[in-house]
Amino acid sequence: MEPDARPWQADREAIFERDDHACRYCDSDSGSRTDSSSCRVAAVGDVDLEGTVHESALVTVCDDCFRTLHRSQDGVFDERTRLFETIRDVTRRQSDAISTVASFASLATQLPAAIEEGENDRATYVTARQDACLALAMVDATLDPLERAPAESDLEALAAGAADETGEAADETGEAADETGEANDDPPAETLSTTLESFCTAARSLQRDLREVVELSDGIAVGLGCCYGCFTGLEGADDPAVFDPDSSRQCPTCGLESPALEDWRDEDGDLAFDALYGAINDSLQASSKTTTALTARTQVVAECLFET
Known part of the structure; x- marks a missing residue:
């Protein structure tokens, strides 16, 4: 289908x-x-x-x-340009995702005050959440084949210094032994496969950080008695069952199951919005640090691919 x-x-x-x-x-x-x-x-x-x-x-x-x-793209890359373009697509899409997710989180943190003032723009909330989920999905779809590439592609053949069309090494100085015939004791350089794996690990970590921001932002809507997906009111929002960590509420409009958020309630059973706001900010800060690491990983991959 x-x-x-x-x-x-x-x-x-x-x-x-x-x-x-x-x-x-x-x-x-x-x-x-x-x-x-x-x-x-x-x-x-x-x-x-x-x-x-x-x-x-x-x-x-x-x-x-x-x-x-x-x-259903496989992880086979037979051209270094195609491989690096895919890496750049991931970093570009993740940059877009950071901005989109942060915008959704900002909107979510303003919901309690907006609702208290009688403002409930359901369409704006739903649109912002859709955009955040779509941005993350586009990153996943681009990152998936890169994660499979080390197992499915002969990546080392694409690395700078690999054999050229004549079958000779592109870097004639890359000999295994020196002139005395003794082995070179220098530590081996990172391979293209290991640098790509490191890049994918950082990119996937960033995805987890951003998804956590979305999930925490969803909790704000649920704490206000609304479905985190369609933002319509939940039946039984004041029902004592919501304080049971093993219970959940199904939205009568879209069918999503909303969590009880037991971990985010204070001693009186009220949702601790300030704690949620702090956790959202922490996750956004973590994503910023991961982005820095991802930039460094991208540079290392570029060096493996193009510098001889």
Whole structure:
């Protein structure tokens, strides 16, 4: 079954109209606000792979972004330029994800004050969360084949200094022994495979940091008695069952299960919003540090690929 050939087909045009027939990720449009031929529907966030999906988890994407999200690309890279372009795509997409997730977190932390003042812009919240989930999904789709590359590609053949077309080493000074015939005691340089693995580890760590920001921001909505996905009110928000860490509440609108947030309640049973805000800030700070490490890893990979 096609990834978008799901029971939401009847509402597809409504999704396109809501998103103005433009891709929510790259902002490209179909060329006509009434032509949906190049638009696709994609589900974002933690949704079931089968069955109906509520509109709050659906976004419009262009054909190219849809292929990125759902491609079954292997991890085989036979050209160094293609490999490095994919690495740059990951770093670029993660930069976009940091900004998008931070914007969603900022909106979420303002929810208690906004609701207290009688402002409840459901559409703005849902849109911000969709954008954050879509940005993270695009990173995952680009990072996945890179993580498989060390096992599926002959990466060392792409490394700078590897054998050229004539079969001779590109770096004639890279001999295993010196002129006396003795082995070189210098520690071996990092291989392209190990540097790529280090890059992927840093990128995946950043993804975890950003997802934690989204999950903590979701907790604010739940603490206000709203579904973190569609932001509609939850039945039984004041029910004592919400204080049971083993219980959950299902949204009557979109079907998402909302956590009880027991770990984030104070002695009186009220949600400790300040603690959530602090945890969100800590996760954003962690993502900033990981970004610095990722930049360094990218430079090392570039040196392995292009410097002789």
